[in-house]
Amino acid sequence: MNSILVTSKKETSKLYRSRNGNMQAIPVRDTELGTPSSGTAETDEWAIPLIALPQTYDEQVREYVLTFDTVDDATTHFQNELYTLFEIEPVELGVTHPAETYILKSLQQLGSFVVEEIDKIWEDLKTKNQHFARDLILCLSRLDADIVFDWAYKYVREALQSENVSLRDAAVLAIENWECRDCLSDLKEYISSEKVKWLANYAEKVADDLQKNS
Amino acid sequence: MLRYLCRKISANKWNPNEYTGDEGIRADVLGSCLRTADDEISLWACDFELAENGNLMEADVGQVALILIASSERIDKVELILIAESELSRMEIRIVNTPQHVPDNLKHINHLSERHYDACELTVEKINHLAHYVAKKIRLADSLYITFSKNDLREIVRKAIIDGTIEVNNLAEKVKAEIQKKYPEIIADK
Numbered sequence: 205m206n207s208i209l210v211t212s213k214k215e216t217s218k219l220y221r222s223r224n225g226n227m228q229a230i231p232v233r234d235t236e237l238g239t240p241s242s243g244t245a246e247t248d249e250w251a252i253p254l255i256a257l258p259q260t261y262d263e264q265v266r267e268y269v270l271t272f273d274t275v276d277d278a279t280t281h282f283q284n285e286l287y288t289l290f291e292i293e294p295v296e297l298g299v300t301h302p303a304e305t306y307i308l309k310s311l312q313q314l315g316s317f318v319v320e321e322i323d324k325i326w327e328d329l330k331t332k333n334q335h336f337a338r339d340l341i342l343c344l345s346r347l348d349a350d351i352v353f354d355w356a357y358k359y360v361r362e363a364l365q366s367e368n369v370s371l372r373d374a375a376v377l378a379i380e381n382w383e384c385r386d387c388l389s390d391l392k393e394y395i396s397s398e399k400v401k402w403l404a405n406y407a408e409k410v411a412d413d414l415q416k417n418s
Numbered sequence: 419m420l421r422y423l424c425r426k427i428s429a430n431k432w433n434p435n436e437y438t439g440d441e442g443i444r445a446d447v448l449g450s451c452l453r454t455a456d457d458e459i460s461l462w463a464c465d466f467e468l469a470e471n472g473n474l475m476e477a478d479v480g481q482v483a484l485i486l487i488a489s490s491e492r493i494d495k496v497e498l499i500l501i502a503e504s505e506l507s508r509m510e511i512r513i514v515n516t517p518q519h520v521p522d523n524l525k526h527i528n529h530l531s532e533r534h535y536d537a538c539e540l541t542v543e544k545i546n547h548l549a550h551y552v553a554k555k556i557r558l559a560d561s562l563y564i565t566f567s568k569n570d571l572r573e574i575v576r577k578a579i580i581d582g583t584i585e586v587n588n589l590a591e592k593v594k595a596e597i598q599k600k601y602p603e604i605i606a607d608k
Contacts, residue, residue, distance in 0.1 A: 298490035401559035413569035
């Protein structure tokens with residue numbers, strides 16, 4: 205059973221994930237803590253090393269142990285942190301974005317917890333804030349396909365069907381970034397229905413590149 | 419030889435939507451693709467030949483893409499809009515060659531800095547003309563709107579490394595890593 209170590213000023217708890225997927229916070233004594241911020245190496249306890257917002261734009265990031273008691277708090281924090289990063293600066297082509305590192309580090313430390321959170325975030329964003337939805341797809345597309353493709357490609361497929369041009373553009377860009385030859389049939393089907401000419405041309409170019417490189 | 423001035427843009431910001439109507443343009447482009455500073459915007463020059471049939475023959479627009487990648491943190495598609503020098507004159511937009519305004523992270527490709535221009539003394543009216551020109555070219559997918567895919571860009575960078583136009587160690591880490599992954603022999607040789 206995996207656990208996530210969390211601390212608060214009031215108490216420290218471990219979050220346990222049971223086999224049915226639910227999580228539960230159980231308070232622990234100080235003596236059980238060890239070193240909270242490096243729990244992954246020697247134990248099966250996972251400290252939550254979410255990244256504090258950079259104090260400046262110099263991409264200096266630092267890790268800290270979060271202060272919350274429940275899974276709901278953890279969820280809220282992860283969401284808030286991600287949304288804040290998107291609010292501070294939109295994702296631009298050619299420029300790395302702090303949310304890439306944030307998602308990657310969170311995934312490395314928390315695995316499926318973060319995947320589930322991103323799933324909820326996508327469901328929320330795809331209708332309510334398509335600008336952030338685009339940013340999320342772009343950030344995920346910049347991570348190694350081995351890490352994200354299996355669970356993130358469904359967002360790309362949905363984005364290809366979106367009425368929002370920016371989302372469709374981001375979806376094509378994700379396929380290009382992942383160099384995903386298995387996506388060719390989805391991409392070709394999409395191209396045949398794309399009405400925006402510049403975007404259809406770009407998608408065709410990506411499909412050609414994928415075929416050439418295969 | 420025809421001189422064109424290029425501007426990096428994001429086409430998705432230029433698409434009409436439910437509140438712009440078919441002809442309208444989103445205000446967001448003013449803060450991104452056409453963002454001014456001191457009433458100026460940066461442009462990069464490239465030259466085209468005119469073929470006998472009247473078509474433009476692509477000459478060195480790839481050099482502009484190279485400049486942009488050399489100053490990027492990662493390789494993502496590059497979209498350029500090309501504006502003929504004569505078109506800028508028609509809009510009464512004055513351009514000045516300003517190699518001295520090339521950003522610091524591009525100083526290592528000095529010989530390309532001569533291509534840098536500023537469109538100066540811009541007014542809201544002139545930006546409006548320019549915005550309508552850009553919107554039209556993108557929406558028609560005109561040949562003066564050019565997209566370089568990731569694959570195109572890697573190839574341009576590869577050639578530039580081989581012919582010595584750019585020094586691999588001056589590239590951003592992620593750009594270098596992508597080139598290394600695709601063409602390991604290039605980095606090994608350098």
